[in-house]
Amino acid sequence: MxxxxxxxxxxxxxxxxxxxxxxxxxxxxxxxxxxxxxxxxxxxxxxxxxxxxxxxxxxxxxxxxxxxxxxxxxxxxxxxxxxxxxxxxxxxxxxxxxxxxxxxxxxxxxxxxxxxxxxxxxxxxxxxxxxxxxxxxxxxxxxxxxxxxxxxVDKSVDLRLVGPLGCGFLTGSGTVLNGLKPSPGSTIAIFGTGAVGLAAMMAAKISGCSQIIGVDIHDNRLEVAKQLGATHTINSKDVDVLSEIKRLTNDKGVNYSIDTTGVPSVARTSIEILAVGGVAAPIASSKHGVEVNFNADLNMLNRTIKGVLMGNAVPQLSIPQLIQFYKDGQFxxxxxxxxxxxxxxxxxxxxxxxxxxxxxxxxxxxxxxxxx
Ligand SMILES: NC(=O)c1ccc[n+]([C@@H]2O[C@H](COP(=O)([O-])OP(=O)(O)OC[C@H]3O[C@@H](n4cnc5c(N)ncnc54)[C@H](O)[C@@H]3O)[C@@H](O)[C@H]2O)c1
Ligand SMILES: [Zn+2]
Ligand SMILES: [Zn+2]
Known part of the structure; x- marks a missing residue:
């Protein structure tokens, strides 16, 4: 045809x-x-x-x-x-x-x-x-x-809206819900508040994270992040991210971080800002690599770097769940x-x-x- x-x-x-x-x-x-x-x-x-x-x-x-x-x-x-x-x-x-x-x-x-x-x-x-x-x-x-x-999906669902539940929004939410699985009360920093980062942010709120820190270089995106669940936002053009997140977390760092920017220096920060035992998910598509010192960055602090593809989601299970969260006003x-x-x-x-x-x-x- x-x-x-x-x-x-x-x-x-x-x-x-x-x-x-x-x-x-x-x-x-x-x-x-x-x-x-x-x-x-x-x-x-x-x-x-x-x-x-x-x-x-x-x-x-x-x-x-x-x-x-x-x-x-x-x-x-x-x-x-x-x-x-x-x-x-x-x-x-x-x-x-x-x-x-x-x-x-x-x-x-x-x-x-x-x-x-x-x-x-x-x-x-x-x-x-x-x-x-x-x-x-x-x-x-x-x-x-x-x-x-x-x-x-149910015929009452507006089909014009839901396509991105098959990738961008699935990836962001799934990285939190299926990849990192933060326990309630834990802390998370999300670098890049685009479609993927903001979906991750809403999922972090659903998961009961106590501090959800959104980092971006555009204030308008950070405003949206605040409306969707960020407890704190940082414009990394104006503020030193490492010291600000340390300040917000009583010098501990965050339990979880996600890099959606693909910028090597940002991905590096997303690892450095982890608390002892923390987990970083660098999920952006990027041609650039990041150097990690296994001993200093990972082993001595018991940290993990976790790859997460498509939010580690089973689409047939996660998409209806996201639609339900949406109907409930949580997504x-x-x-x-x-x-x-x-x-x-x-x-x-x-x-x-x-x-x-x-x-x-x-x-x-x-x-x-x-x-x-
Ligand atoms: N792992 C996967 O399965 C998977 C699936 C879908 C998308 N992705 C990737 O996820 C990434 C994010 O996708 P998106 O649609 O949200 O993109 P996007 O462009 O909407 O979001 C990226 C955000 O990062 C911000 N940013 C850029 N440079 C920055 C910096 N130096 N410091 C702080 N923030 C900065 C931008 O302002 C933007 O808000 C892309 O690389 C995409 O290819 C991965
Ligand atoms: Zn995609
Ligand atoms: Zn298979």
Whole structure:
């Protein structure tokens, strides 16, 4: 079938809306008509060269309506409302123990640009390839996914809002709820108060952290952080973060920290500011490394550095939970969102990278009416 998709043709080039051919679905595949898609910072990283496959249809925070299912699909039917997330195999030892973000096939499934057998979902009219991203490519009017990519949501849920629950908001909240699991009363510092950091902040509040310290270089973001649960905010352009956090924690440092900036010096601070026995989660996509002295920074203070992918979440369990937190007024991610038309994708992407918009969402199906 013909679809309209936003294509990145080469590193750092703009999105171009093009007509592409989407292949037929196979027996275990599902065709989804996209309603909306968030833009995640990781799309910008891929566009800037952090992905080997071009041309590519990016986007991995999609939400939509199932249009067609293959003959072997059991859990979904046409008309189901769904949020898309990453793909996992479902049968490796990590998947079987409830850790699909650690699926042994994760890289292969999500970052190889094609199906397992190398065949492509998208191509141009001349037959030339256009690659896939995070087993999703949601910047398209339709896409093909598997049952394990999908989480069914109630039809009363506004599909325009919930795509980012499949990545950015899932990552931030899950890093706290599934990765760090802070005990009530513990302290946490969150570096970078963008979509991921603010979701982490709301989850830290839900977890009962006593001090939630938000660090950023933009006062407007720190204002939002205060509204969403930060007990303290620090603009690191004006204040020395290490000494300020020490002051706030009676010289102890924090039990937990998360770096969402990917700036090496900030990631380094997020480790240095840990209390004895503290845990740091550096979760930003970054090309840069950070040097750590195992003895001085970790062993002698019994600290841990923990990698957390996609919030270590099982999307099918966490997305409904986040929607419930949202309905209960504890996870107000809608305050972070701005809608754009599909053909405003370059402007939306620009507003995300300049910090103007925390979470841009492209409305791909303008005819969708929430609640229907
Ligand atoms: N681990 C994962 O599974 C996963 C999943 C999704 C996203 N990510 C990554 O998480 C990161 C955050 O994503 P996001 O969408 O929240 O991005 P974002 O750009 O909205 O947020 C980053 C924040 O960091 C702040 N910042 C930048 N430099 C700073 C500095 N020197 N000191 C303090 N604050 C600074 C920015 O002002 C911004 O508010 C990205 O790198 C993204 O690729 C990781
Ligand atoms: Zn697996
Ligand atoms: Zn993402």
């Amino acid at each position: 013909k679809v309209k998709a936003a294509v990145i043709n080469e590193v750092d080039s703009p999105y171009v809306l093009e007509e592409l051919t989407l292949s037929d679905i196979r027996e275990d595949e599902i065709l989804v008509k996209m309603v909306a898609s968030g833009i995640c910072h990781s799309d910008a990283v891929a566009r800037a060269g952090g992905y080997p496959w071009y041309p590519v249809v990016l986007g991995h925070e999609g939400s939509g309506i199932v249009e067609k299912v293959g003959s072997a699909v059991r859990g979904f039917e046409p008309g189901d409302h769904v949020v898309l997330s990453y793909l996992y195999c479902g049968h490796c030892s990590n998947c079987l123990t409830g850790l699909p973000a650690s699926c042994e096939e994760w890289m292969n499934f999500n970052l190889s640009g094609a199906r397992e057998d190398g065949s492509l979902y998208f191509q141009r009219e001349d037959g030339s390839p256009v690659y896939n991203f995070v087993s999703q490519s949601s910047f398209s009017t339709h896409t093909i996914v598997y049952e394990r990519n999908l989480t069914k 107000s991610f809608d305050q972070l969102v701005k809608f754009y038309k599909f053909d405003e994708i370059n402007e939306a992407s620009h507003d995300s990278s300049t910090g103007k918009t925390i979470k841009p969402i492209l409305i791909i199906d303008e005819d969708y009416v929430p609640g229907t």
